[in-house]
Amino acid sequence: xxxxxxxxxxxxxxxxxxxxxxxxxxxxxxxxxxxxxxxxxxxxxxxxxxxxxxxxxxxxxxxxxxxxxxxxxxxxxxxxxxxxxxxxxxxxxxxxxxxxxxxxxxxxxxxxxxxxxxxxxxxxxxxxxxxxxxxxxxxxxxxxxxxxxxxxxxxxxxxxxxxxxxxxxxxxxxxxxxxxxxxxxxxxxxxxxxxxxxxxxxxxxxxxxxxxxxxxxxxxxxxxxxxxxxxxxxxxxxxxxxxxxxxxxxxxxxxxxxxxxxxxxxxxxxxxxxxxxxxxxxxxxxxxxxxxxxxxxxxxxxxxxxxxxxxxxxxx
Amino acid sequence: xxxxxxxxxxxxxxxxxxxxxxxxxxxxxxxxxxxxxxxxxxxxxxxxxxxxxxxxxxxxxxxxxxxxxxxxxxxxxxxxxxxxxxxxxxxxxxxxxxxxxxxxxxxxxxxxxxxxxxxxxxxxxxxxxxxxxxxxxxxxxxxxxxxxxxxxxxxxxxxxxxxxxxxxxxxxxxxxxxxxxxxxxxxxxxxxxxxxxxxxxxxxxxxxxxxxxxxxxxxxxxxxxxxxxxxxxxxxxxxxxxxxxxxxxxxxxxxxxxxxxxxxxxxxxxxxxxxxxxxxxxxxxxxxxxxxxxxxxxxxxxxxxxxxxxxxxxxxxxxxxxxxxxxxxxxxxxxxxxxxxxxxxxxxxxxxxxxxxxxxxxxxxxxxxxxxxxxxxxxxxxxxxxxxxxxxxxxxxxxxxxxxxxx
Ligand SMILES: Nc1ncnc2c1ncn2[C@@H]1O[C@H](COP(=O)(O)OP(=O)(O)O)[C@@H](O)[C@H]1O
Ligand SMILES: [Mg+2]
Numbered sequence: 025x026x027x028x029x030x031x032x033x034x035x036x037x038x039x040x041x042x043x044x045x046x047x048x049x050x051x052x053x054x055x056x057x058x059x060x061x062x063x064x065x066x067x068x069x070x071x072x073x074x075x076x077x078x079x080x081x082x083x084x085x086x087x088x089x090x091x092x093x094x095x096x097x098x099x100x101x102x103x104x105x106x107x108x109x110x111x112x113x114x115x116x117x118x119x120x121x122x123x124x125x126x127x128x129x130x131x132x133x134x135x136x137x138x139x140x141x142x143x144x145x146x147x148x149x150x151x152x153x154x155x156x157x158x159x160x161x162x163x164x165x166x167x168x169x170x171x172x173x174x175x176x177x178x179x180x181x182x183x184x185x186x187x188x189x190x191x192x193x194x195x196x197x198x199x200x201x202x203x204x205x206x207x208x209x210x211x212x213x214x215x216x217x218x219x220x221x222x223x224x225x226x227x228x229x230x231x232x233x234x235x236x237x238x239x240x241x242x243x244x245x246x247x248x249x250x251x252x253x254x255x256x257x258x259x260x261x262x263x264x265x266x267x268x269x270x271x272x273x274x275x276x277x278x279x280x281x282x283x284x285x286x287x288x289x290x291x292x293x294x295x296x297x298x299x300x301x302x303x304x305x306x307x308x309x310x311x312x313x314x315x316x317x318x319x320x321x322x323x324x325x326x327x328x329x330x331x332x333x334x335x336x337x338x339x340x
Numbered sequence: 341x342x343x344x345x346x347x348x349x350x351x352x353x354x355x356x357x358x359x360x361x362x363x364x365x366x367x368x369x370x371x372x373x374x375x376x377x378x379x380x381x382x383x384x385x386x387x388x389x390x391x392x393x394x395x396x397x398x399x400x401x402x403x404x405x406x407x408x409x410x411x412x413x414x415x416x417x418x419x420x421x422x423x424x425x426x427x428x429x430x431x432x433x434x435x436x437x438x439x440x441x442x443x444x445x446x447x448x449x450x451x452x453x454x455x456x457x458x459x460x461x462x463x464x465x466x467x468x469x470x471x472x473x474x475x476x477x478x479x480x481x482x483x484x485x486x487x488x489x490x491x492x493x494x495x496x497x498x499x500x501x502x503x504x505x506x507x508x509x510x511x512x513x514x515x516x517x518x519x520x521x522x523x524x525x526x527x528x529x530x531x532x533x534x535x536x537x538x539x540x541x542x543x544x545x546x547x548x549x550x551x552x553x554x555x556x557x558x559x560x561x562x563x564x565x566x567x568x569x570x571x572x573x574x575x576x577x578x579x580x581x582x583x584x585x586x587x588x589x590x591x592x593x594x595x596x597x598x599x600x601x602x603x604x605x606x607x608x609x610x611x612x613x614x615x616x617x618x619x620x621x622x623x624x625x626x627x628x629x630x631x632x633x634x635x636x637x638x639x640x641x642x643x644x645x646x647x648x649x650x651x652x653x654x655x656x657x658x659x660x661x662x663x664x665x666x667x668x669x670x671x672x673x674x675x676x677x678x679x680x681x682x683x684x685x686x687x688x689x690x691x692x693x694x695x696x697x698x699x700x701x702x703x704x705x706x707x708x709x710x711x712x713x714x715x716x717x718x719x720x721x722x723x724x725x726x727x728x729x730x731x732x733x734x735x736x737x738x739x740x741x742x743x744x745x746x747x
Binding site: 229231232234235236237238239240241242245249250253254256 | 387390391392411412413417418419421423425427428429438439442443486490496
């Protein structure tokens with residue numbers, strides 16, 4: 025009779041030699057520290073220039089103080105917030121800010137997308153020239169461009185009126201001033217936004233457009249059904265930038281061209297804040313307004329980021 | 341289904357010639373595999389057929405219609421991409437339905453056709469998912485579904501299996517072959533994998549540096565390779581290629597090299613060429629056609645020493661260096677396990693002379709031994725579609741009996 029013997033499974037491997045603990049501990053701890061050391065300079069800058077002023081603003085917002093080192097700051101609790109939130113000029117400034125944001129969207133989304141899509145057909149040296157041209161306005165200091173634009177917008181001899189065949193006193197007219205601020209701010213950021221869209225388009229694999237072309241899509245269908253949806257992370261990012269930063273981008277132009285006027289027609293929230301602080305020398309109201317805007321923009325940013333995660337389709 | 345014809349198709353990127361003038365005829369219902377190493381121009385060729393790349397020269401014809409300047413969407417061809425190119429923002433259902441939707445098909449019809457294709461490919465439960473939520477095999481099937489749903493004139497496939505693991509590749513291969521048989525579809529299939537080519541193709545077109553090296557059935561390209569490139573590309577391991585000197589002697593032609601003295605089949609050499617004349621040749625023998633003999637055996641024209649033996653499970657490979665020197669030519673022997681060899685053994689190797697292939701060392705083209713033939717013909721009579729341009733080279737003696745081509 026044959027005896028059947030089961031083949032044993034391979035023996036478990038011998039446990040590895042215990043590491044020499046004492047010698048390894050210190051380097052490992054140092055290694056864990058390394059990333060924080062690299063981050064330290066940036067963190068230090070953030071703390072000094074962002075978080076410390078933020079805390080100071082919180083502190084300042086509960087005081088009434090006229091910025092003079094010699095005059096005393098009196099503690100007023102939440103009174104500053106109450107007054108800022110109930111001030112009629114706040115509502116106006118929010119309205120102006122929203123108009124500027126909406127007015128900026130064509131310059132940060134629509135035109136850049138159209139230009140970037142068309143520019144894909146430009147190659148070689150012409151491409152570099154085009155990119156330089158489109159990006160140039162970004163490099164012009166807003167105060168410098170404001171001077172030039174003021175001259176161009178001159179009601180009697182300005183080039184704008186002559187080209188358009190109009191007789192508008194742009195900066196003295198409530199609507200005209202707002203339009204001028206929007207267009208000039210848009211002109212500044214247009215190239216930047218176009219470059220971001222171009223970069224986003226480079227990130228969309230050409231293979232999808234090729235597949236769609238073979239599948240029978242016309243160029244227009246490829247753009248609308250494939251390219252733009254795949255570009256959505258970039259578009260959401262630009263929307264976020266526009267919503268959060270339009271008020272900031274327009275500030276230097278408002279300050280140099282219209283000083284918030286005529287009336288309050290171009291007073292956006294940051295210009296209002298600035299007026300509180302440095303026109304009325306009311307540090308408490310300025311700080312309170314600043315904190316309110318900070319909290320509101322934080323909430324807006326959170327909503328938009330959450331939305332962008334939902335909307336964006338990252339290909340892998 | 342459609343017939344696809346390419347004539348003189350060419351693509352150059354500046355000085356780089358990706359595709360160097362291809363003539364090819366893919367018959368209606370044929371499964372033609374474009375085979376070649378990476379970078380030989382397969383994808384470029386396929387994309388020119390699809391209309392995604394404009395050729396530098398030549399024409400593409402689909403069913404007698406010249407479509408060289410026709411937009412991809414009007415060529416009635418479907419393509420499966422190596423990356424699958426599934427639209428990441430669309431569900432499986434919308435991906436498969438995309439070709440119908442962009443053609444303005446009604447929603448109800450699209451849904452019906454997509455459901456049918458999905459059922460056929462086992463995708464019904466995945467229709468609501470996005471590509472990111474699919475495994476590699478499932479993505480591959482969605483890509484196939486998107487091609488199938490339109491019932492196109494022909495399918496173009498660019499390495500559709502190369503992103504699958506080995507096991508899945510084998511089953512998918514069988515599935516594709518089955519699908520082709522059922523639909524009688526025209527398929528132009530690109531791969532660098534010779535196993536895919538051998539198992540799936542009606543005909544194989546081997547591409548070498550943008551040129552066609554040979555076109556023929558899998559058996560033809562394997563059994564009668566038209567050039568050293570084809571011989572050295574097909575087979576795992578590929579054909580052993582040795583530089584030899586052919587000498588006409590009193591008893592016919594002998595091929596000799598270090599550790600090799602082989603009588604080539606008599607083709608009347610003695611009558612045509614003067615005794616003692618020589619000619620350089622490349623001699624090819626497939627590893628599985630070498631037979632292990634005892635060292636010094638009289639019927640073993642190869643004499644050498646075993647360098648290493650590899651165990652493939654059912655078979656063994658032995659790498660042997662020929663002659664006495666360590667840096668002699670190396671041949672690989674393939675046979676049922678055990679071969680009975682160990683590293684360091686001295687060994688003799690025999691081969692059936694009918695299994696020996698000869699090539700011209702300069703052109704690399706195949707030399708046919710056909711005694712008495714004087715009518716010029718293609719060097720590979722078994723594959724009539726072999727392109728004429730690379731085959732007809734000045735000074736090529738492939739169409740003449742070997743002995744006559746001796747100087
Ligand atoms: N857009 C391009 N510009 C320049 N050279 C290219 C381009 N596309 C392909 N090539 C070259 O053409 C040759 C063939 O490429 P390809 O058709 O992708 O090869 P395969 O698909 O056989 O691997 C390669 O040498 C490649 O470098
Ligand atoms: Mg390729």
